Structure formats: structure tokens, C-alpha cells
Amino acid sequence: MSRIAAATGLGKASLYHYFPAGKRQMAAAVLDSVTAWFEANLFKPLESVHPPRQRITSMLATLDRYYDNGQVACLPALFAMSNEREMFREAIRQFFLRWVAGLSQTLTDSGLARDIAQRRAHDAVERIQGALVLSRAFANGRTFEAMAAELPDQLLAGADRSTMWTTRAPRFAPPPTAIRSHAG
């Protein structure tokens, strides 16, 4: 509270004007703020019309900036690892579910089957979180960089529609090879 007061330039008492429920409410607000930022800058772009590979490298570039090459901790992950997990159970869960869903959308757009895309997206978020842990454990950005270098190819292995997206085709357009069965 003291540090927040100092950082905001407000007195401690003034903080309770904005957050009557105190500390818990402030923590929730921070988590919401982080989630909103990710929604706008990471999750939404994963569902854009850009080529899937570009969406992935863009995500990794954004993460690299946001986490300062792995040296800044991920708040929802920290909450998940701590005792605050109980208090913010649903918010934490939604954050990671949303991330996986966005990335999964990117992968299905690349031509991967839905179940494969889902699994790979889940594994990718897992690996990103692991890279953040090790990057901080080693106080060294190479772990994060190595992960970021490998991830795009791993995610898109076997995806065959990638060329389709280089021309910014409309989303969900039937693939060129699609066959319409006409029933009458």
C-alpha cells in the first residue's frame, strides 16, 4: 500500500476512495488490466486475417517486448503459482484458456485439424510459460529467444494452407480444393 501510494502520488487513504474493498480489489484490477492488455495486443491479433505464421511471430515479438526478453514475470502465472490462486481462480483460468483459444484459431486457420491445433496451442502456451520460468531462473534471455526461434515451425509443422494466407484471403473462406455436395 505504501509503495502504491508513493508510486501514484496519492495518500494511502485516497486509494480507498477508488478501491473501497482494499487490497483484494486492487489486485483484481491489476489482473483485469493485464488481461485487457493481452486481449487487445495478443489474443485478438491471433484471430486476425494475417497469415498464420505472421500472427505467431508477431505474438512472439509482442511477448518478447512485454516480458523484456523473459526477465519480467507473467502476473497471471505468478498468481497461479501462489496462494492467490484460490481468490482469482476464474480470472486466471480464463486468461490462459483465452490464450490457447486464440492460438488454436491461428492454427486451424493454417489448415491444421481442430484437435491438433488445440493440443499444439496448449503445448505452446505451456512452453512459453516454462521459458519465462527458466529465463528468470538463469537471469538470461537466451532461453526465451531459443523458444521463440523454434516455436513457429513447431506449431505450423504439416500445415498446408499457409500460402492461402499470404494473400490475405477472407477468413473462413472455403479452401480452393473444397467440394460442395449439391443435394438436389
Added chain:
Amino acid sequence: MSRIAAATGLGKASLYHYFPAGKRQMAAAVLDSVTAWFEANLFKPLESVHPPRQRITSMLATLDRYYDNGQVACLPALFAMSNEREMFREAIRQFFLRWVAGLSQTLTDSGLARDIAQRRAHDAVERIQGALVLSRAFANGRTFEAMAAELPDQLLAGADRSTMWTTRAPRFAPPPTAIRSHAG
């Protein structure tokens, strides 16, 4: 301190008899204790004479028990993610380096080249840590189980000496296909 006192049955003052340096010393002792446990139960066994695949599945079984299917946080990881990182920098670093080194040994014993083994070991620890984060985020053991199910095959892909180890061959024996160049 109150909770530690209650848990140990000692008065708070008595704790300072064993840990004159107070809280920091206690935290360091806990970290050392965890590290010692991992050294004996996880890292050492990774360098045993058992077949590499068995060492890996054994490691994963031990982790599954220790982390209660991903529901218990990894203390060195928590320290790495928190501000305590500075205070325990070297201990945290050694913990993860040792883990990677042990697993790397397992993989070189399986016939993988040293650089491949090193990278895969690093990636595996990364993924395990990521799985722990997501397991707690989702409050759900499936993430951890899925990781544990996939890891052995991923780690040993392309390893060709696995049969050699089913008969408990001595470590570091030259591979059957090795060619000795004789310079004389």
C-alpha cells in the same frame, strides 16, 4: 513466522536459536532442503545405470507424486518468478542447471549427441515448468498428465542405443558402431 512456530510447536523466539539470521536464513534452508531432495530423488537417478527410458518415466512418476499431479507449486520456480530471485540467484540457477545436466546425461546415454541431448533436456525442464504453471492455472491435472505422456518419446526420438540399456550395460561404453581411428 507465526505459522512456522505453530507448525513446529516451538515458540517464535526459539526459531531464532536455530536460525539467528531470521527469515532469510529460513528461506535459504527450505530452498537447500528442496534441492537436496531433488538431488537424491531426481537428479542422481537420472545418471543411474538403468535404461534411459526407464529413468525418464521414473523421473516423471516422481514429479507426479512430488507436485501432486501439478497442484503443488515448484518452490525454486516460485522464487525465480518472485522478487526473491535476487537473494537466491545462485541457488535457483544451480537447481535448474543441475536438472538439465542430469537429464542431458540420460539422453547422451541413450545415444543422442551431446548438443542434441543438452537442448532436449533444457526443453523438457522448460515444458515441465510450463505444465506446472498451467496445471495450477486450470486447477486440473490433465495438463501435467498430457505432458508426462508425451515427454519420453519426444526426448528419445532418434535415440538408437535404447536396447543396449535394457541389459544394464556399463556406462560410457563405446557404442557398437564406434570407429577407432588408429594413428600409428
Added chain:
DNA sequence: GTCTATATAGGGATAGAC
């Protein structure tokens, strides 16, 4: 080695003036 008692600091939060 363990206790009771105590010191000191800071955290979270509220009251009420302005």
C-alpha cells in the same frame, strides 16, 4: 534450548476535516 515478555516497525484500513 525453550520460554515469557517486550521492542519496533509496518501493514491494512478508517474517521473526519477540507
Added chain:
DNA sequence: GTCTATCCCTATATAGAC
């Protein structure tokens, strides 16, 4: 809305008796 002043409580740590 922001402030000063203050409340109560807990955390960390020490003193000194037993």
C-alpha cells in the same frame, strides 16, 4: 477527491529468565 491523523493488528526480532 485528497488530506492528516489515527486505529488495530501482525510481523520480525530481541532480552533475559529458567
